[in-house]
Amino acid sequence: MTSGWDGVPSPYVELSRDAWRALRENTPLPLTSGELEALRGLRDPIDLTEVEEVYLPLSRLLNLFVQSDGGLRDTVSGFLGEPVQPTPFIIGVAGSVAVGKSTTSRLLRTLLARWPEHPSVELVTTDSFLYPNAVLSERGIMDRKGFPESYDRRALVRFVSSIKAGAAEYDIPVYSHLEYDVVPGASQTVRRPDILIVEGLNVLQAPPAGQLGVSDFFDFSIYVDARVEDIRQWYVDRLFALRRTAFTDPRSYFHKYAHELDEDETAAFAQRIWRDVNEINLVSNILPTRARATLVLHKDRDHAVQRVRLRRI
Numbered sequence: 663m664t665s666g667w668d669g670v671p672s673p674y675v676e677l678s679r680d681a682w683r684a685l686r687e688n689t690p691l692p693l694t695s696g697e698l699e700a701l702r703g704l705r706d707p708i709d710l711t712e713v714e715e716v717y718l719p720l721s722r723l724l725n726l727f728v729q730s731d732g733g734l735r736d737t738v739s740g741f742l743g744e745p746v747q748p749t750p751f752i753i754g755v756a757g758s759v760a761v762g763k764s765t766t767s768r769l770l771r772t773l774l775a776r777w778p779e780h781p782s783v784e785l786v787t788t789d790s791f792l793y794p795n796a797v798l799s800e801r802g803i804m805d806r807k808g809f810p811e812s813y814d815r816r817a818l819v820r821f822v823s824s825i826k827a828g829a830a831e832y833d834i835p836v837y838s839h840l841e842y843d844v845v846p847g848a849s850q851t852v853r854r855p856d857i858l859i860v861e862g863l864n865v866l867q868a869p870p871a872g873q874l875g876v877s878d879f880f881d882f883s884i885y886v887d888a889r890v891e892d893i894r895q896w897y898v899d900r901l902f903a904l905r906r907t908a909f910t911d912p913r914s915y916f917h918k919y920a921h922e923l924d925e926d927e928t929a930a931f932a933q934r935i936w937r938d939v940n941e942i943n944l945v946s947n948i949l950p951t952r953a954r955a956t957l958v959l960h961k962d963r964d965h966a967v968q969r970v971r972l973r974r975i
């Protein structure tokens with residue numbers, strides 16, 4: 663475990679995989695390989711060893727944070743001389759397109775819900791708050807999907823602040839990756855969970871001056887990190903895998919690419935979307951938020967987490 667370079671004090675604790683995995687202590691593995699298979703994103707090679715060595719220490723740490731939040735609430739209740747109602751503990755999960763945020767988030771939802779203290783864990787992804795394609799086209803920003811301006815930021819902040827304030831239930835829109843658009847008339851209902859996980863590219867973005875951002879409501883945040891060249895490769899590989907699977911569905915927005923493009927054209931298409939959209943968004947908007955995360959999980963080329971950085975509290 664190190665705490666800085668060249669003796670310079672750092673606000674982070676840096677841990678190697680070996681140091682991190684020892685922090686699992688006696689946390690049990692509450693997951694079968696079949697269950698993990700169902701949570702795994704397309705082309706994400708995660709296995710039970712990764713869950714045991716990386717995600718169980720994280721699940722243990724998060725459980726400790728949730729408990730200490732309860733302790734803090736008791737302190738404030740004592741100070742005010744009146745009970746303070748518990749509100750959901752909110753966790754943000756940020757990182758690039760194709761870095762594996764969805765697998766991390768779905769896995770955490772399952773692991774955290776298996777602690778007896780907080781059985782109800784909800785997961786929302788910020789794509790629910792993307793403007794519909796019709797609005798993006800009208801504004802001339804269809805090629806900026808995933809950039810901060812492609813989201814209804816106020817609606818997202820309204821939702822998270824209402825959940826933090828204890829709203830009994832809240833309906834949010836649903837985004838379909840298959841249709842590449844917000845689904846008209848569909849909604850996801852979030853009912854006062856013990857823990858809410860909010861996953862998305864830009865969740866750690868600082869709000870405009872004088873306004874609140876979603877990250878203002880986070881009790882803990884995680885940035886899933888990897889080298890840009892590795893994520894590019896994962897994006898390209900995943901696009902090839904999608905071409906063989908999701909794109910063959912006639913409802914897929916990208917259906918024509920399943921048949922029309924040969925291997926070379928598919929590679930060129932994937933490289934272009936990566937370079938012109940996702941890499942620019944990563945470098946200019948997402949990476950600069952990494953330093954704001956409570957915890958950074960750094961993946962190597964094989965997707966395995968090799969370094970963990972925890973912010974000092």
Ligand SMILES: Nc1ncnc2c1ncn2[C@@H]1O[C@H](COP(=O)(O)OP(=O)(O)O)[C@@H](O)[C@H]1O
Pocket residue numbers: 703704757758759760761762763764765839840904908916
């Ligand atoms: N065009 C697409 N068609 C179907 N599914 C997709 C498409 N693009 C991405 N997905 C799926 O959507 C999920 C979220 O992807 P993404 O936003 O890149 O985040 P991450 O890879 O970090 O989880 C992944 O499970 C991915 O497989």
Ligand SMILES: CC(C)(COP(=O)(O)O)[C@@H](O)C(=O)NCCC(=O)O
Pocket residue numbers: 759787788789790807808861862863864935939940
């Ligand atoms: C839908 C996304 C913006 C991710 O949204 P998030 O849930 O992270 O807010 C992203 O997966 C995406 O589709 N980006 C557009 C460029 C592309 O097709 O790769």
